[in-house]
Amino acid sequence: MDTERFSALKGFKDLLPENAPRWQWIESTVREVFPTFGFSLIRTPILEPANLFARGIGATSDIVEKETYTFDDWDGKKISLRPEGTASVARAYLEHHLHTAALSRFYYIGPMFRHERPQAGRLRQFHQIGAECLGQAGPRHDAEMLSLLDETLRRLHVSGLTLEINTLGCAQCRPPYRNALQHYLSAQQGSFCEDCRRRSAINPLRVLDCKKEGCKAAVARAPCPINHACGACTDHFEAVRDDLTRMGIAHVLNPRLVRGLDYYTRTAFELTSAALGAQNAVAAGGRYDGLIETLGGPPTPAVGFAIGMERLALLIPPDGIPKPTPLLFMAPLGAVAGRTLFPALFQLRQRSIRCEMGDETAKLAAQLKRADRLGAAHALIVGDAELARGLAILRDMTTKVQQEVPLNGLVEGLVDGLANRLVECRIAR
Numbered sequence: 001m002d003t004e005r006f007s008a009l010k011g012f013k014d015l016l017p018e019n020a021p022r023w024q025w026i027e028s029t030v031r032e033v034f035p036t037f038g039f040s041l042i043r044t045p046i047l048e049p050a051n052l053f054a055r056g057i058g059a060t061s062d063i064v065e066k067e068t069y070t071f072d073d074w075d076g077k078k079i080s081l082r083p084e085g086t087a088s089v090a091r092a093y094l095e096h097h098l099h100t101a102a103l104s105r106f107y108y109i110g111p112m113f114r115h116e117r118p119q120a121g122r123l124r125q126f127h128q129i130g131a132e133c134l135g136q137a138g139p140r141h142d143a144e145m146l147s148l149l150d151e152t153l154r155r156l157h158v159s160g161l162t163l164e165i166n167t168l169g170c171a172q173c174r175p176p177y178r179n180a181l182q183h184y185l186s187a188q189q190g191s192f193c194e195d196c197r198r199r200s201a202i203n204p205l206r207v208l209d210c211k212k213e214g215c216k217a218a219v220a221r222a223p224c225p226i227n228h229a230c231g232a233c234t235d236h237f238e239a240v241r242d243d244l245t246r247m248g249i250a251h252v253l254n255p256r257l258v259r260g261l262d263y264y265t266r267t268a269f270e271l272t273s274a275a276l277g278a279q280n281a282v283a284a285g286g287r288y289d290g291l292i293e294t295l296g297g298p299p300t301p302a303v304g305f306a307i308g309m310e311r312l313a314l315l316i317p318p319d320g321i322p323k324p325t326p327l328l329f330m331a332p333l334g335a336v337a338g339r340t341l342f343p344a345l346f347q348l349r350q351r352s353i354r355c356e357m358g359d360e361t362a363k364l365a366a367q368l369k370r371a372d373r374l375g376a377a378h379a380l381i382v383g384d385a386e387l388a389r390g391l392a393i394l395r396d397m398t399t400k401v402q403q404e405v406p407l408n409g410l411v412e413g414l415v416d417g418l419a420n421r422l423v424e425c426r427i428a429r
């Protein structure tokens with residue numbers, strides 16, 4: 001017999017039931033909050049044409065150069081597992097003429113794939129909650145996105161975060177800044193890592209983001225985009241910051257903040273937590289006014305962000321997560337009791353009451369032990385003696401107090417007589 005044992009691929013993780021309530025709470029909070037801010041759900045495919053990311057994110061970005069899972073489809077076309085959601089949303093926006101929607105605001109929740117070196121907080125399959133607002137140029141929309149991010153994290157009781165914000169300039173002021181930066185970097189080549197020596201020629205802004213000590217020291221005095229921003233970019237940035245301040249959203253200027261994706265213009269931001277260690281960004285985003293045009297569409301300003309769900313899940317305090325709802329555990333003692341209770345189990349579940357049924361061949365003590373392990377609020381016990389009297393015993397699993405309930409009209413009796421307690425048994429939806 002083949003005894004090969006399988007385990008998940010490196011950097012790919014199972015979400016197990018013990019962590020599921022945390023994830024479900026995040027998702028239900030997002031489904032509640034994001035539509036309040038005018039965002040509609042969009043689901044794009046996980047596989048896309050490889051060129052979409054090369055064009056959208058930038059062929060010389062680390063993500064496209066080193067991290068995207070790209071392979072030949074059966075017909076020889078190059079396809080990629082999406083490394084992020086923004087380029088896909090932009091593609092869908094163009095393909096389906098979504099600019100005609102009353103509000104071009106979309107959100108998504110789903111897996112992304114990057115072939116990075118796995119470490120704490122960095123996976124090869126991870127999940128993002130993203131929001132994209134297309135067709136809006138004004139600074140108020142940048143501030144609105146940040147208010148959505150702020151409110152989502154507040155509802156999830158996540159605290160201790162730092163919002164860092166910067167401006168990266170626009171099509172007018174970026175090229176002269178890029179030249180100034182390149183000029184500065186050309187004098188520092190000796191201090192750079194191999195990657196940054198290459199980057200300084202093809203993608204100089206990325207050098208500002210290198211985490212290696214030598215590179216960090218070498219760019220400490222490099223010119224920053226904010227000092228080269230044109231009047232329009234400066235006004236835009238000031239207006240975003242002013243709105244944030246007036247909404248009470250704390251933020252700090254980080255003039256060295258740049259992003260790993262090339263589509264950003266003007267506002268760029270990262271939300272970090274010291275509790276996350278080296279991979280400290282829980283969410284990030286910014287404005288990308290040129291992306292839709294790069295993908296062949298008309299000039300379309302846009303702004304968005306994505307939250308990393310695995311990192312967010314780590315930051316949610318355990319006592320903030322709603323507890324799994326209690327349930328009713330049916331304990332039949334023998335085949336006749338089992339046959340009697342089984343339809344009632346179905347009828348209670350049809351009323352959205354969470355219930356389980358024990359093994360009718362097991363002893364009462366074993367069944368009650370299982371009810372306890374499941375965290376049942378009540379057990380409903382029926383044996384031969386109860387069947388003979390047309391009754392069931394309802395046991396409060398916490399107080400151990402028992403009461404008799406008639407088997408005739410059992411379901412209605414349980415629903416009516418225990419209205420309050422059974423409300424607690426309803427699954428939160």
Ligand code: HAM
Nearest residue numbers: 084086122123126281282283284285286304305306308
């Ligand atoms: P990003 O900064 O590449 O931006 O990713 C956003 C968030 O996804 C990060 O802050 C982090 O929490 C999470 N993340 C990224 N890579 C990993 C990984 N390997 N393992 C675990 N978590 C990870 C974007 O993806 C942009 N599309 C955001 C955006 C939307 N900008 C505008 N609209």
